[in-house]
Amino acid sequence: MTMFNRTDKPSTDAAAGTTTPPQQPTASSPAPAEVKRPQAYAQPVPSPAGTHSVSVISKALKITGQLESTEDIQIEGEVDGDVRAVSVGIGPNAKIKGTVRGDQVQLSGQVDGKIEAKKVILSRTARMSGDVIHQDITIESGAYIDGHCKPDYGKAETKSAGPKPVAAA
Amino acid sequence: MPQPVFRNSAKAPDGRGAKAPDKRVQLPSSELGSALTVVGVLDTEGELFIHGNVQGRINAERLVLGRRGSVEGDVVARDVHIGGRLNGRVFALNVTLDDTADVSGRIFHNTVTVAKGARIDGRMPWRPPSYFEALDDQLPETKS
Structure with a gap:
């Protein structure tokens, strides 16, 4: 549990910290790469529960x-x-x-x-x-x-x- | 008079088994979603997909227990495919356990497939096909 919490918090902080400065000089390339990662982790969890609703x-x-x-x-x-x-x-x-x-x-x-x-x-x-x-x-x-x-x-x-x-x- | 649990299979010995694929197409299938909880007996001559929660006895031709599904009770079917949690006994000719299966109880089977990673707590006794055809609504008493 603690390991997961640890990795999550710095990653989001780091992501927030790192994305904002590079976004201003280089507009497109680093920002989407950073955004995709948390999505990839989040997707597999809700999808099995959400698929069979009816x-x-x-x-x-x-x-x-x-x-x-x-x-x-x-x-x-x-x-x-x-x-x-x-x-x-x-x-x-x-x-x-x-x-x-x-x-x-x-x-x-x-x-x-x-x-x-x-x-x-x-x-x-x-x-x-x-x-x-x-x-x-x-x-x-x-x-x-x-x-x-x-x-x-x-x-x-x-x-x-x-x-x-x-x-x- | 005790009724055989496999109503379709009762015809198999005197007729020819070649009609099986036709029946499989016709099997009416039921789906219990992940938000559904059933407490009671489920009885079907078709397919049953369980992604939710069932507490009670299940009779089906074919049962598929999804990885999010959980069943507490005895299962009687011709084919059983388990990807979720099951606490109870299984009486089935063909049993398949996925890598996500978590079963505690006995699995009476004729053929069985177990994927690497499946958790099984209990015995898996082999029985001849005649054993399953003779099963009726009153299941045999077994230990645990």
Whole structure:
């Protein structure tokens, strides 16, 4: 650890110190060479983590249990359990038994349980059995819903943004 | 009635094995991203790529565990390719361990390839192909 810290600090200090004086007399050649080095070290570390951001659950996959992601999930298969992600896409042949939570949920398949999301889109092939808790909902013609659609403006951001329709009802 | 874990392979003895390449093309593949954590059972007749975190049993035709991926639990598959961390047992006909693999547990295999640099903590018992075809949902009890 200490070795890495040691080499990093002098190199950046040295780079900052050395680049500025030569840049003024010789404009192009030394500056790009100095800049490239830290990039080359930095690149291999974030790239493996960043490449596989979206998860795909294919139609042949059945999951019994919880799914949790800080990125997007596309589900074409079967999930028996809760799903939580930023954006959840549920394909036309997908089946979910459980609660689906996310910033955005797009449903074209079947959910038996509950949806809790800021933005909910039920497409024409959607089949929803259970409650939908949302801030913004789109229901296409043909979608099947057996349950309540409840708006939830409980978050602080939306309170200030507009009046509560819940209070009127 | 216990179902064979390899549903596709069950057809192989009475039919001809020549159809294998066709199936490989058709294999539906699932990908679990690095940000995804799954707690539970994953069951697929296709391919499964894991770059995230899985705690639980995995049944697949082919499993690829990426170098950032980690699995805690038993894996049953025809082909297993491990580049990440695995804590549990592996039951697979063909096992490949990358140089980044870090496995603790037993690896039941018929053929195995291990790259230089792979870390293995545990035994690697060989089994005939019939052993894997006879596996069902209830895995045999083994030590550790």
